Amino acid sequence: MAAELTPITDRDVPAVADFLRAHLDHRVPWETTLSAVPWKGGGPNHGFMLRDGRHVVGTLLALYSERLVSGRVERFCNMGSWCVLPDYRSRSILLIKALLAQDGYHFTVLSPDDGPQEILAWLGFRFLDTSAAFVPNLPWPTPPGRMTVSTDPAVIGRTLAGTDLEIYRDHERALAVHHLVVVRGAESCHVMYRVFRHRGVPVYAVVLHVSNPDLLLGAWKPLTRHLLLRRGLVATLAELRIVGHMPPFAFALNDRPKMYRSAALRPDQIDYLYSELACVPW
Structure with a gap:
């Protein structure tokens, strides 16, 4: 089915929060989680979403941070909740491709489900030793x-x-x-x-x-x-x-498995700070 791919902006947060509450986990305060990241240095968006008309039909959340690693400032993007309605699953890959198309980031996925792990490995993600x-x-x-x-x-x-x-x-x-x-x-x-x-x-x-x-x-x-x-x-x-x-x-x-993709950083330079593990109380 047709769906438009767009970044999640501040004004989209209420609609995305309603979607995740209805289709992923009603216990998580999604609006607060998305709009009140406690550290400085936010990213260009809150992730990406699929819309069919006025309705949100899929999301891939992201948390961004800048970290000092071995004396250099490095930019990180932590991939969060990936939720797409069944009728639109064929377009799920567009969400992660849009996220990965953002240059200059090291990417982490710290709670991947079994299915996405194969997709992430195909896209160059590696497993951390857990x-x-x-x-x-x-x-x-x-x-x-x-x-x-x-x-x-x-x-x-x-x-x-x-x-x-x-x-x-x-x-x-x-x-x-x-x-x-x-x-x-x-x-x-x-x-x-x-x-x-x-x-x-x-x-x-x-x-x-x-x-x-x-x-x-x-x-x-x-x-x-x-x-x-x-x-x-x-x-x-x-x-x-x-x-x-x-x-x-x-x-x-x-x-639980955890994955990352980076052209420059070693596994021992990847941690769990500034991520959904700290911000999303599921």
Whole structure:
């Protein structure tokens, strides 16, 4: 069926949000997610959409950011929700081709469904290593004074500095992530995580960012104790490429597939910040 391909502009956000609420996930605050990206440096659009007359019939969302990588400013485009009505599926490929036609970006897809993975591989995307550890959160006894865990924004703000503080400020209002800081003496580690829910019930934490993997190596007991007793989360999932080591008492497994396309960056230069994992609370 005929459909017009156009970028998603600010004025299109309400119609796109209504479409995604009706056809993808009614629980996600799509309008806020699209219009209130918490960091600076927005991109040229919110992604691309298909319209049939006045009706939205397909979308491919995008989140843009500029990052300093190895001393150079690099531009990233994180591909978000890809939803097309059945009668228009033959035109789905137009959405991603339009996104990829934008020059000068490194592209990430951090929650690809099984079907699109083959299409993305054909378009030059590669899989990241998502080897992970699944750590039971247990009520470990913690010696007083040795290490503290805080979620207080004031404590986090005065503890972090430099790039770590900038990353925290950029994600402080992101809808899908939680922040905490682990402190030992003069050292600190910022941990950013989202919560996996089953039928609306919080089950386990999914680590997205760790600022100091070396400190975290000795902080798993107080960290997981905090997540259990303060958040009611029974386990923590952490990819090894993020935390840098296998935590004690962990089970090895693989996280969900994640993909990227870049002509210049290595897999270890790709992270999960400034992405839908931080902004979309599904």
